[in-house]
Amino acid sequence: MLINRIELRHIKMELVSPFVTSMGTEYDEEHIIIRIDSNSITGWGECVAEGTPFYSYETVQTAWHILQDFLIPSIIGKEISSVGEAIALTNTKVRGHRMAKAGLEAALWDLFAKSKGISLSKILGGARNKIDVGVSIGIQPSESELIKKVGDYLKEGYKRIKIKISPGRDIQYVRALRKEYPDILLQVDANSAYKLENISLFKEMDNYDLLLIEQPLGYEDIYDHSKLQRELKTPISLDESIHSLDDTRAAIELGSCRIINIKPGRVGGFTESKLIHDYCVSENIPVWHGGMLESGIGRAGNVALASLPNFSLPGDISASKRYYKEDIVEPEFLVNPDGTMDVPINPGIGVEVNLKRLDKVTVHIKEFKAGK
Ligand code: OSB
Ligand code: MG
Numbered sequence: 248m249l250i251n252r253i254e255l256r257h258i259k260m261e262l263v264s265p266f267v268t269s270m271g272t273e274y275d276e277e278h279i280i281i282r283i284d285s286n287s288i289t290g291w292g293e294c295v296a297e298g299t300p301f302y303s304y305e306t307v308q309t310a311w312h313i314l315q316d317f318l319i320p321s322i323i324g325k326e327i328s329s330v331g332e333a334i335a336l337t338n339t340k341v342r343g344h345r346m347a348k349a350g351l352e353a354a355l356w357d358l359f360a361k362s363k364g365i366s367l368s369k370i371l372g373g374a375r376n377k378i379d380v381g382v383s384i385g386i387q388p389s390e391s392e393l394i395k396k397v398g399d400y401l402k403e404g405y406k407r408i409k410i411k412i413s414p415g416r417d418i419q420y421v422r423a424l425r426k427e428y429p430d431i432l433l434q435v436d437a438n439s440a441y442k443l444e445n446i447s448l449f450k451e452m453d454n455y456d457l458l459l460i461e462q463p464l465g466y467e468d469i470y471d472h473s474k475l476q477r478e479l480k481t482p483i484s485l486d487e488s489i490h491s492l493d494d495t496r497a498a499i500e501l502g503s504c505r506i507i508n509i510k511p512g513r514v515g516g517f518t519e520s521k522l523i524h525d526y527c528v529s530e531n532i533p534v535w536h537g538g539m540l541e542s543g544i545g546r547a548g549n550v551a552l553a554s555l556p557n558f559s560l561p562g563d564i565s566a567s568k569r570y571y572k573e574d575i576v577e578p579e580f581l582v583n584p585d586g587t588m589d590v591p592i593n594p595g596i597g598v599e600v601n602l603k604r605l606d607k608v609t610v611h612i613k614e615f616k617a618g619k
């Protein structure tokens with residue numbers, strides 16, 4: 248396929264409510280939307296680098312720089328026969344910057360799937376037409392407000408509740424939720440807010456039948472997590488520390504976690520995500536799909552990836568309206584009353600981008616054409 252034109256858009260979308268984590272409070276979400284045109288076919292991708300370097304060192308600005316100055320020039324105007332060929336051209340010399348790479352790769356997958364007339368789920372090896380979904384809830388001002396919020400989400404059907412925790416705002420929330428909802432699937436996400444010396448807190452959490460504890464220690468640590476996991480019944484699941492298949496192997500071989508969280512942005516794209524997924528199948532390690540508060544464009548990719556067979560725990564993939572008043576795709580993503588989400592079956596991402604709404608949330612746009 249001839250890569251005629253690529254467009255980058257810096258978007259900013261207001262969240263329906265502030266998202267509070269151990270990393271800070273987010274009021275709106277900034278990402279980059281990548282559009283690739285090959286003759287009459289258009290591919291869409293979302294780069295999940297945020298406005299701040301609080302979750303990852305990548306930001307909208309660093310990803311824009313890497314896309315504009317390194318990744319896009321390697322493919323613009325070229326004839327590309329597969330996503331793999333494009334990745335070989337763009338990624339080999341650039342170290343790191345996985346979110347930038349993943350955003351471009353997502354747009355390429357959409358383009359190639361559309362050119363073959365098949366869904367993203369199908370081209371990635373998806374095995375189901377519905378996925379189980381959960382919701383990730385920011386830190387609430389009080390236990391009673393959390394209980395109310397969780398109750399509302401349970402009524403909407405969500406199969407699993409994840410709450411954010413930070414030092415001083417942790418065990419009391421877990422205790423209160425367990426008392427109110429003894430049987431729900433419940434997990435916590437610390438976003439690297441603790442140290443190994445906080446082990447007694449996690450031993451106490453062991454008494455509350457949590458599905459998993461997500462990323463309790465350092466955001467690049469694998470070793471200390473192995474020491475903590477050894478002392479706990481509850482599985483640890485690593486998010487921030489896993490950037491690649493190699494990190495996954497190290498974490499599994501060291502016993503640093505028993506469950507892996509996959510976010511295509513964090514690991515550099517769907518190709519690396521599939522390698523991690525397949526390795527975890529061979530090691531009997533369950534995986535689940537994370538989220539980065541994506542718009543419908545990124546969400547479509549997440550849903551497609553989460554339809555692969557070893558995504559055996561509910562993902563952080565919620566309805567569009569849990570994040571934004573108005574999504575930029577149609578139809579927007581919905582959660583069924585049974586806590587599942589339908590996997591789109593139309594070609595590529597399977598949803599239409601509403602250009603009017605996309606324009607409304609675009610703060611900066613740039614186009615790239617062959618020879619310019
Ligand atoms: O740690 O999983 C995380 C959002 C932004 C950055 C990091 C994380 C999150 C979430 C939200 O938990 C998950 C979602 O998109 O629903
Ligand atoms: Mg996380």
